[in-house]
Amino acid sequence: MADSGILFVVSAPAGCGKDTILNELFKKTDAAGYAVSATTRAPREGEENGVHYHFLSREEFMEKISQNEVLEYTEYCGNYYGTLKKSVDDLLSKGKDAVLKIEIEGAMNIRKQFPEACLVFILPPSWEVLETRLRNRGTETPEKIAERIKQAQTELSYAENYDYLIVNDALETAVDDLLSVFRAEKHKRSRCGKLLEQFK
């Protein structure tokens, strides 16, 4: 119903379950597809090239940047992370919506380039719940945990720059909330110019 596919951005601090939400969402809809990010970091166990990330060498990544093939990118812990233009275009050209799972800096870059993109932020049920999750994750040093908590606080402060907020308290509810957002956005008048044309 919208004139063309929509660019959705989904962000959340670590521990808010955005991967699980998106995995469940893609089981329920084929109107939207996941635009896989690119990175120069090494694949972790179980990660597949083209599924979890497009794994590129630093040289390949730099070349794509220079050829204007990267929509946004950021450096984190010495590695590049970014969105390939092709990943998005492939979906939109099929009439699908493209979903980017990127962090706040990337999201703000997308917003600048594509003011019509729709940004969704996933929140934890409460700050206490998130803090507990981050503290209990693995066997990290107190410094690492403190850093992670600080990071989550920074990320949460960006939530007010997003279009929609979804709390991940009950997984199924959060998935259906996100599906509703995706579906409703297709019907926004500002996206339906062609539809109105025929009634003029």
Added chain:
Amino acid sequence: MADSGILFVVSAPAGCGKDTILNELFKKTDAAGYAVSATTRAPREGEENGVHYHFLSREEFMEKISQNEVLEYTEYCGNYYGTLKKSVDDLLSKGKDAVLKIEIEGAMNIRKQFPEACLVFILPPSWEVLETRLRNRGTETPEKIAERIKQAQTELSYAENYDYLIVNDALETAVDDLLSVFRAEKHKRSRCGKLLEQFK
């Protein structure tokens, strides 16, 4: 999730099935309730007071206007039609969203008074389909039919002032589209100030 109940306005030209859509919608959700309009016209067969309309005498209607109990009203074919403040407040105070089924003039009045209201316009599958429906309705004079078609054209020209457009091609799809809009609006960042407070 939104800080408070939302005021939804649903409009459509005659013959677009908005009554059927809303009837089906209220079977599927109790998050929203129908804010029954008031009118000074006589009840038609099968219409119940307080269900289809609040049927008021002209004097009662005028008194409510003078006491500031009417949110918006319009005169049509010698009768008043309007929205009682109480109908909306009763729903919002229960934490429900309030759905107004009103025509374009009333909708524009609501928008002026409540900029945060969400306006949805139901469209027919095509102009041809709507015109055929209006022509084949009952046994009216050619003049009456021409008037009705002109009215529908005027109403459709207002669709661009609404927030969302939903095409009623397949009933179930249209109902689910509208449900998605209602659900998504609850998650709009601009409506969720209190939610973000707790993370500050």
